[in-house]
Amino acid sequence: MNPRRERVDAARNRMKILAAAADIVAAHGVEGLAMAEVAAAAGVGVGTLYRRFGDRSGLAYALIDEREREFQEAFIEGPPPLGPGADAPARIRGFLHALADRTVEQLDLLVMAETATPFARFGGAYEAYHAHLSMLVTQARPGADAYVLADALLAPLAAPLLAHRLRECGVTVERVKAGLDDLLAVFTP
Amino acid sequence: MNPRRERVDAARNRMKILAAAADIVAAHGVEGLAMAEVAAAAGVGVGTLYRRFGDRSGLAYALIDEREREFQEAFIEGPPPLGPGADAPARIRGFLHALADRTVEQLDLLVMAETATPFARFGGAYEAYHAHLSMLVTQARPGADAYVLADALLAPLAAPLLAHRLRECGVTVERVKAGLDDLLAVFTP
DNA sequence: TCCTTAAGCGGAATCAATTCCACTTAACCA
DNA sequence: TGGTTAAGTGGAATTGATTCCGCTTAAGGA
Numbered sequence: 003m004n005p006r007r008e009r010v011d012a013a014r015n016r017m018k019i020l021a022a023a024a025d026i027v028a029a030h031g032v033e034g035l036a037m038a039e040v041a042a043a044a045g046v047g048v049g050t051l052y053r054r055f056g057d058r059s060g061l062a063y064a065l066i067d068e069r070e071r072e073f074q075e076a077f078i079e080g081p082p083p084l085g086p087g088a089d090a091p092a093r094i095r096g097f098l099h100a101l102a103d104r105t106v107e108q109l110d111l112l113v114m115a116e117t118a119t120p121f122a123r124f125g126g127a128y129e130a131y132h133a134h135l136s137m138l139v140t141q142a143r144p145g146a147d148a149y150v151l152a153d154a155l156l157a158p159l160a161a162p163l164l165a166h167r168l169r170e171c172g173v174t175v176e177r178v179k180a181g182l183d184d185l186l187a188v189f190t191p
Numbered sequence: 192m193n194p195r196r197e198r199v200d201a202a203r204n205r206m207k208i209l210a211a212a213a214d215i216v217a218a219h220g221v222e223g224l225a226m227a228e229v230a231a232a233a234g235v236g237v238g239t240l241y242r243r244f245g246d247r248s249g250l251a252y253a254l255i256d257e258r259e260r261e262f263q264e265a266f267i268e269g270p271p272p273l274g275p276g277a278d279a280p281a282r283i284r285g286f287l288h289a290l291a292d293r294t295v296e297q298l299d300l301l302v303m304a305e306t307a308t309p310f311a312r313f314g315g316a317y318e319a320y321h322a323h324l325s326m327l328v329t330q331a332r333p334g335a336d337a338y339v340l341a342d343a344l345l346a347p348l349a350a351p352l353l354a355h356r357l358r359e360c361g362v363t364v365e366r367v368k369a370g371l372d373d374l375l376a377v378f379t380p
Numbered sequence: 381t382c383c384t385t386a387a388g389c390g391g392a393a394t395c396a397a398t399t400c401c402a403c404t405t406a407a408c409c410a
Numbered sequence: 411t412g413g414t415t416a417a418g419t420g421g422a423a424t425t426g427a428t429t430c431c432g433c434t435t436a437a438g439g440a
Binding site for chain 1: 336376
């Protein structure tokens, strides 16, 4: 089951690719992230890109990954109210607020990734959020269908929607958070 | 401001295209809906397709449009609890349940359309849903930020999420509706 | 050290969406 | 009815992602 460690040349290429991709995004935004460009900038063939990252949205997720790991650590084992120690309703609220901020932070990459491959987000990170939130919802409201409720709380923070409201409609993240808080009243009667 | 009626030959082509597209979807599913295919089947050039429908997701929306109009009529002026006559909380609930069913009914096309063009859904239909729901939320809960809350209630019914949960995770529409009902407790204290 | 081989590589080929533009033609007017 | 023209048209060209596949090489056991 342990997929024999990646070859050292492959690891080197992965880093060259990620560095090149990060540079390109920094310089030209997400739209500039063309597979052929990245490959050329990294000095590898496009085939290598695909072998390493699967597709364009895979590359985007890889760029996101580092901050993602920090975030997941924070809500799994960091200090309250995000991590353990606060009561469930407080953690739910803390988590959603933090997720909102985190999503906004890398909005372009997230929009691109979620847009390129349908369901891309439903592998990886999304499932982690969902599992975490399900657990908290179960604690906060034992009778409820936590599985479905967790989706319902996560959905309003989908990157494309957030991007649209923030950029085209003048809505602020704070307003979105406050709106979610309204719904969270369900957990504290 | 009245964009002078579409030429008759153009209207004829629009219908040929829609008919061909509908056939193709019926025969090969949404994945079979390739622009060149549709153009060939309709006996027009691809340029014509783009002039009429803008892009692939535009074509998908056009295919959806007929049922969409019915649906919008139902919640705007149909019988309660969807249309006017019931109290706001009941209409909110009725609307969300109906939207869930309606989305499931054309899930493939909707997933495709929302996936192809980011924000495609945020033109047209989505804004109509949002406006309607905002109004009801304002009635049901005068103090609240109806604009943001409406998004939060609509987001869990996004086609890609629904498709994922229904198809990959064994969730049923009824469960999704029930989950939303839980959140709607906010409107009836 | 040498051999074997699975992992990795490059980049040409493929595939589909979208754009472009020179050419038609329906629609309206004098 | 003939002229004018904006709307409409077809399909080749472009663009960019993704696939394919014959070649290369790191890794590790003999």
